[in-house]
Structures are given as structure tokens and as C-alpha cells.
Amino acid sequence: MSWFKEDGLRYDEKGRILRLDQRVAPKLNIGDRFFDCANGRWATLLRIRPAEEALGAPFEALYDGCELFAPFVGVAMHCDIGEVISESR
Numbered sequence: 001m002s003w004f005k006e007d008g009l010r011y012d013e014k015g016r017i018l019r020l021d022q023r024v025a026p027k028l029n030i031g032d033r034f035f036d037c038a039n040g041r042w043a044t045l046l047r048i049r050p051a052e053e054a055l056g057a058p059f060e061a062l063y064d065g066c067e068l069f070a071p072f073v074g075v076a077m078h079c080d081i082g083e084v085i086s087e088s089r
Contacts, residue, residue, distance in 0.1 A: 031087030
């Protein structure tokens with residue numbers, strides 16, 4: 001078994017990396033809030049980077065700070081996205 005599958009990851013039909021428990025890639029819009037499973041914190045989506053710039057991590061977001069860390073801007077891959085709260089709600 002490859003490390004990819006050992007880490008619980010797979011490719012979807014469009015070549016995006018997803019967790020084994022993800023049926024489909026997340027659909028996000030600018031302003032949506034999402035939980036980043038890899039970072040263990042909530043973030044607000046700022047922009048979706050084009051594929052040639054993204055290198056597999058298209059979601060640029062402002063991550064929430066905590067008592068130890070200030071808020072920061074980071075990127076997430078499709079497999080990092082957990083719960084999503086749509087800004088249109």
C-alpha cells in the first residue's frame with residue numbers, strides 16, 4: 001500500500017486530492033467559513049487561486065487566531081476542508 005492510501009487520501013476523477021471519507025470535493029464561495037482538518041481551526045475563504053498558481057492548494061483563507069497564535073493567511077487543499085458554513089446562509 002502506498003503512503004498516499006495509508007494517510008487516508010485518494011484522487012477524484014478530476015485529479016483533486018480528497019480524504020477517503022469525502023464523497024465529493026467541497027464547493028466553496030468567497031466568504032464561506034470552513035474547518036481545516038489539517039490545521040485544526042476555522043478559516044474564512046478569501047480567494048480561489050488559479051490551478052497554475054495553486055499547486056494543489058487552491059483555497060486561500062484567513063485563519064482564526066487563538067490564545068497562542070494571531071490570525072494568519074494560509075492555503076488549503078480539497079482534502080483539508082471539513083465542515084463548510086456558506087456565507088449565503
